Amino acid sequence: MLPLLIGLVFAAVMQLVVKPNIGDYPAKLVLDIGIAISLAVSLTMVNGFTGQFSMGHAGFLAVGGYAAGIVTYYGSQRIWGDRATHGGILSGRPLAIDPATLPLVGHGDWLFLAALVVGGLVAALLGFLVGLPSLRLKGDYLAIVTLGFGEIVRVMIQQTNATLKPQDIAWEEVYPALPRPAGVEAVASYAFDVIDPATKLGRTVYQAVSDTPAWDVLTHVGGSLGFTGIPKYTSLFWVYIVASITIFAAFRLKQSTFGRAFLSIREDEVAAEAMGVNTTRYKVWAFVISAFFAGVAGGLFAHTLGVGLSAETAGFLKSFDIIIMVVLGGLGSISGAVIAAVVVTVLPEALRDIPQYRLIIYALALILIMIFRPKGLLGTHEIWDRAVWKRVRRRGGSEPGKAKGGSSP
Amino acid sequence: MTSSGRRSDVLRVQSISKSFGGLKAVQDFSLTLCEGDLKGLIGPNGAGKTTVFNLLTGVYKPDSGAISLSDAEVAGLRPNQICRQGMARTFQNIRLFGELPVLDNVRLGTHVRAHQTLLGAAMRSPFSVGEERAMTARARDLLAFFGLEGRAEEQARNLPYGDQRKLEIARALATSPKVLLLDEPAAGMNSGEKVALRDLIRRVQTTFGVTILLIEHDMGLVMDICQRITVIDYGVTIAEGPPEAIQNDPKVIEAYLGAPDEPSVEQGVARA
Amino acid sequence: MDTFLQTLKDALAIGSLYALIALGYTMVYGILKFINFAHSDVVVLGAWGSLVLSRWLEARTGSTWTTDTPAPAYIGLLVLLAAMVFCGLVGFTIERLAYKPLRKAPRLNVLITAIGVSLFLQNTGQLESLFGNRPRSIPALLPDQTLVSIGRVNVTTLDVVGLGTAVALMVLLEWLVFHTKMGRAMRAVSHNTTTASLMGVPVNRVISFTFVLGSMLAAAGGFLWSLKYQQIGQTADTSWTLLGLKAFVAAVVGGIGNVRGAMVGGLAIGSLEMFGCAYYKSSMADVYVFGVLIVVLLFRPGGILGKATIEKV
Ligand SMILES: Nc1ncnc2c1ncn2[C@@H]1O[C@H](COP(=O)(O)OP(=O)(O)OP(=O)(O)O)[C@@H](O)[C@H]1O
Ligand SMILES: [Mg+2]
Numbered sequence: 001m002l003p004l005l006i007g008l009v010f011a012a013v014m015q016l017v018v019k020p021n022i023g024d025y026p027a028k029l030v031l032d033i034g035i036a037i038s039l040a041v042s043l044t045m046v047n048g049f050t051g052q053f054s055m056g057h058a059g060f061l062a063v064g065g066y067a068a069g070i071v072t073y074y075g076s077q078r079i080w081g082d083r084a085t086h087g088g089i090l091s092g093r094p095l096a097i098d099p100a101t102l103p104l105v106g107h108g109d110w111l112f113l114a115a116l117v118v119g120g121l122v123a124a125l126l127g128f129l130v131g132l133p134s135l136r137l138k139g140d141y142l143a144i145v146t147l148g149f150g151e152i153v154r155v156m157i158q159q160t161n162a163t164l165k166p167q168d169i170a171w172e173e174v175y176p177a178l179p180r181p182a183g184v185e186a187v188a189s190y191a192f193d194v195i196d197p198a199t200k201l202g203r204t205v206y207q208a209v210s211d212t213p214a215w216d217v218l219t220h221v222g223g224s225l226g227f228t229g230i231p232k233y234t235s236l237f238w239v240y241i242v243a244s245i246t247i248f249a250a251f252r253l254k255q256s257t258f259g260r261a262f263l264s265i266r267e268d269e270v271a272a273e274a275m276g277v278n279t280t281r282y283k284v285w286a287f288v289i290s291a292f293f294a295g296v297a298g299g300l301f302a303h304t305l306g307v308g309l310s311a312e313t314a315g316f317l318k319s320f321d322i323i324i325m326v327v328l329g330g331l332g333s334i335s336g337a338v339i340a341a342v343v344v345t346v347l348p349e350a351l352r353d354i355p356q357y358r359l360i361i362y363a364l365a366l367i368l369i370m371i372f373r374p375k376g377l378l379g380t381h382e383i384w385d386r387a388v389w390k391r392v393r394r395r396g397g398s399e400p401g402k403a404k405g406g407s408s409p
Numbered sequence: 410m411t412s413s414g415r416r417s418d419v420l421r422v423q424s425i426s427k428s429f430g431g432l433k434a435v436q437d438f439s440l441t442l443c444e445g446d447l448k449g450l451i452g453p454n455g456a457g458k459t460t461v462f463n464l465l466t467g468v469y470k471p472d473s474g475a476i477s478l479s480d481a482e483v484a485g486l487r488p489n490q491i492c493r494q495g496m497a498r499t500f501q502n503i504r505l506f507g508e509l510p511v512l513d514n515v516r517l518g519t520h521v522r523a524h525q526t527l528l529g530a531a532m533r534s535p536f537s538v539g540e541e542r543a544m545t546a547r548a549r550d551l552l553a554f555f556g557l558e559g560r561a562e563e564q565a566r567n568l569p570y571g572d573q574r575k576l577e578i579a580r581a582l583a584t585s586p587k588v589l590l591l592d593e594p595a596a597g598m599n600s601g602e603k604v605a606l607r608d609l610i611r612r613v614q615t616t617f618g619v620t621i622l623l624i625e626h627d628m629g630l631v632m633d634i635c636q637r638i639t640v641i642d643y644g645v646t647i648a649e650g651p652p653e654a655i656q657n658d659p660k661v662i663e664a665y666l667g668a669p670d671e672p673s674v675e676q677g678v679a680r681a
Numbered sequence: 682m683d684t685f686l687q688t689l690k691d692a693l694a695i696g697s698l699y700a701l702i703a704l705g706y707t708m709v710y711g712i713l714k715f716i717n718f719a720h721s722d723v724v725v726l727g728a729w730g731s732l733v734l735s736r737w738l739e740a741r742t743g744s745t746w747t748t749d750t751p752a753p754a755y756i757g758l759l760v761l762l763a764a765m766v767f768c769g770l771v772g773f774t775i776e777r778l779a780y781k782p783l784r785k786a787p788r789l790n791v792l793i794t795a796i797g798v799s800l801f802l803q804n805t806g807q808l809e810s811l812f813g814n815r816p817r818s819i820p821a822l823l824p825d826q827t828l829v830s831i832g833r834v835n836v837t838t839l840d841v842v843g844l845g846t847a848v849a850l851m852v853l854l855e856w857l858v859f860h861t862k863m864g865r866a867m868r869a870v871s872h873n874t875t876t877a878s879l880m881g882v883p884v885n886r887v888i889s890f891t892f893v894l895g896s897m898l899a900a901a902g903g904f905l906w907s908l909k910y911q912q913i914g915q916t917a918d919t920s921w922t923l924l925g926l927k928a929f930v931a932a933v934v935g936g937i938g939n940v941r942g943a944m945v946g947g948l949a950i951g952s953l954e955m956f957g958c959a960y961y962k963s964s965m966a967d968v969y970v971f972g973v974l975i976v977v978l979l980f981r982p983g984g985i986l987g988k989a990t991i992e993k994v
Pocket of ligand 1: 429432434452453454455456457458459460461501
């Protein structure tokens with residue numbers, strides 16, 4: 001448990017010491033890095049450990065984000081009657097509030113934590129469903145199916161309705177047919193826009209909060225307009241807590257007998273199965289665990305200041321971004337994924353004047369790495385493994401031609 | 410052990426068949442292994458030997474027939490279930506986990522006997538730590554048995570060919586099998602290595618008390634260590650019996666002479 | 682009834698485009714066993730190549746080509762052929778530089794490389810010095826006359842030429858694959874690369890040829906696409922990737938590696954999409970396509986015209 005404690009302290013230091021001293025813009029970058037780390041490391045569990053090539057990771061990110069967003073957006077309204085954050089010092093908060101008046105962890109933070117867990121669980125459930133095809137499909141086919149899954153999520157999100165906004169509405173607007181009871185002026189209601197199928201025109205509909213069934217909110221997450229108005233709880237503290245837990249879980253997994261089982265599937269599925277590894281079960285497990293962490297990261301993403309959660313979050317461009325991190329770092333290397341997540345997040349800053357070259361550079365990096373270092377920069381190894389440095393030294397010493405590694409016959 | 414009066418059958422195979430499209434790769438193959446047997450399975454190239462292994466271990470499902478391992482029916486089970494029931498194999502075209510260290514290849518073999526849970530492993534519960542330690546110790550013992558302890562940390566794909574074949578056997582033994590299927594363990598070895606392998610197989614059998622079914626093209630080796638031999642050709646069993654009988658069986662001689670690029674039984678014996 | 686006919690027409694038009702593009706995927710998959718993710722970008726290059734060339738020709742001849750005063754017919758043919766040659770060269774180069782070094786590498790690596798190539802083409806194409814990052818429209822190369830009307834559905838020159846070109850190219854390909862020496866070599870390599878090379882088939886040349894052929898068909902697809910829609914999205918527009926993915930799905934649904942399967946699959950996917958849109962919800966088009974992909978892969982992994990195989994151990 002020591003590593004987790006270190007993670008906790010690290011996250012607190014990030015929030016309480018680092019953030020106030022680096023300014024808002026760099027702080028946002030550091031926050032993005034933390035989320036990217038969680039995403040890259042979680043994808044490593046599927047693509048790196050079991051060698052199943054998932055290209056729909058952003059689908060889990062989006063689903064987790066939407067699920068968590070529903071919990072805080074509608075939960076807040078039910079509990080506090082508003083959509084403001086109710087967090088403490090360790091969470092994201094409006095600049096206007098004086099930190100001295102805040103507790104360390106606020107009521108809202110507990111709701112937020114619950115939302116993250118819900119986001120993770122919903123994504124994990126979906127991970128189970130997406131993992132099922134992996135039992136029958138390999139390589140490219142699985143890749144294309146997972147990619148298709150991400151696209152389906154994207155389109156499905158677009159089909160949802162506008163978010164429900166709470167307002168006090170005059171009785172007559174909400175219940176035009178009912179006589180107004182004495183003393184009642186307004187009703188706490190949701191207002192939302194619908195397209196009238198007959199006239200094809202938009203109009204606003206009012207519906208009393210008390211008349212709105214709980215499940216109704218599931219279909220009101222903004223559609224193609226995006227899910228706006230989610231309270232912004234995400235802070236460096238929460239981001240690095242999640243990143244620490246993700247990294248911790250990935251390491252514990254990799255170093256356990258289950259991790260070896262995962263890796264054996266990647267190395268040779270037939271042999272793994274013959275040696276008693278229930279490849280079916282572990283492949284699905286890999287998807288479930290990986291999706292869980294991606295879903296939690298999605299929850300963080302959804303609650304980040306300046307982020308508009310939209311259907312595009314689930315699109316393949318986002319998935320490609322995460323894949324690039326995993327491949328650059330080394331398929332199966334956790335530290336590699338972390339390093340690559342940092343690089344891939346920071347690089348756009350370095351290229352701020354020539355943003356159009358960002359993806360060109362990634363693309364070339366992908367191609368060259370596949371030709372010259374087929375297993376990514378670190379392969380399955382971690383940055384501190386002796387094998388990595390031995391190879392670097394050997395390569396640095398002589399024979400640059402050997403760089404082709406396993407790719408040449 | 411081999412001559413004791415009452416020995417139970419560990420593996421009973423009753424007329425299993427398999428065809429691929431129009432090709433009848435294995436037809437009505439039957440075989441019984443008693444505890445402690447070391448039986449040979451030979452036949453010319455493409456005779457269907459590896460297919461028999463694939464059927465036994467569940468890689469392919471037999472079209473018909475029954476396979477019982479320690480009196481439990483295993484035909485139709487998935488390979489991992491059959492392995493759990495106590496049958497392990499090596500592969501003709503080596504299938505190690507190449508990127509993983511040698512030690513992990515063997516430790517993976519012990520996984521099927523592990524009892525820890527995913528959560529326990531993540532939390533490093535005392536039970537899981539203890540079990541992990543035991544698995545590592547067992548893997549190291551196995552590596553020492555095969556003289557590979559010095560290479561435990563190397564990547565499996567970097568081992569010399571002969572060591573890779575030994576590692577395959579070690580990995581299979583790590584699953585604690587009752588029946589061990591060896592698919593051409595001597596392939597690609599020189600004669601010195603083959604002699605060493607012969608002793609090794611014998612030692613494996615006495616040390617681990619496993620029952621062995623051996624596919625091998627080297628007749629010298631097969632005739633030397635197997636008590637009984639089954640010969641198949643074009644998927645059909647053409648002979649079964651002790652080595653001496655097999656060597657003189659006209660059908661066997663014909664099968665091998667019919668495939669001129671194959672060392673004949675006679676030549677094989679002469680070489681040994 | 683009109684809706685049905687109109688939808689059928691749309692389905693044929695889009696389905697034949699999918700089929701043209703799917704052929705490239707299926708031929709490469711048949712031989713090298715990987716999804717050439719960059720194939721859709723060759724389609725894009727075909728479209729943009731057609732645009733740039735026809736704009737240039739328009740400026741050179743000092744004319745403006747609109748639907749009322751379209752370019753003479755030979756211009757369209759010229760642009761099509763030039764786009765095909767250009768994309769053929771691009772395909773050849775991609776294969777040589779990016780894929781050939783990976784001939785013995787795991788398939789996953791090739792897939793990742795293909796993603797890399799795709800991202801490279803998409804984003805290089807958007808550079809200001811190339812095509813820029815805004816959609817542009819292509820001059821009219823064909824008159825938009827109504828040839829026949831069935832009910833209220835008009836069949837225009839564009840429809841006929843589009844479908845006609847696609848069908849002609851597919852017939853040509855069919856002949857090439859099944860009735861020429863090169864076609865036989867392609868099928869041999871697709872069946873078993875090692876055996877084919879032992880039999881003296883020049884495998885590398887066959888692979889190059891396949892890429893060139895597939896890329897030329899992609900160019901034709903891009904050309905026809907630009908005729909049909911006129912407005913051409915920037916090279917990194919996600920709709921291109923989706924177009925490519927749908928064509929790939931068509932290849933899988935028809936039976937990957939199977940030339941006729943690609944044609945059948947293209948029409949099937951085109952119909953599914955168009956009828957789904959017309960009779961249910963048009964915003965869900967992608968869901969139908971990927972939904973069908975998942976169902977087909979799970980229950981008939983070989984596709985409509987393919988057959989399942991057992992992995993040899
Ligand atoms: N998955 C498969 N699909 C199609 N045919 C197969 C498959 N597996 C094996 N075969 C065929 O079955 C026949 C028997 O093959 P098998 O590998 O069992 O022979 P073998 O006796 O092991 O030969 P060798 O001594 O060369 O290893 C061969 O003709 C082979 O081509
Ligand atoms: Mg064999």
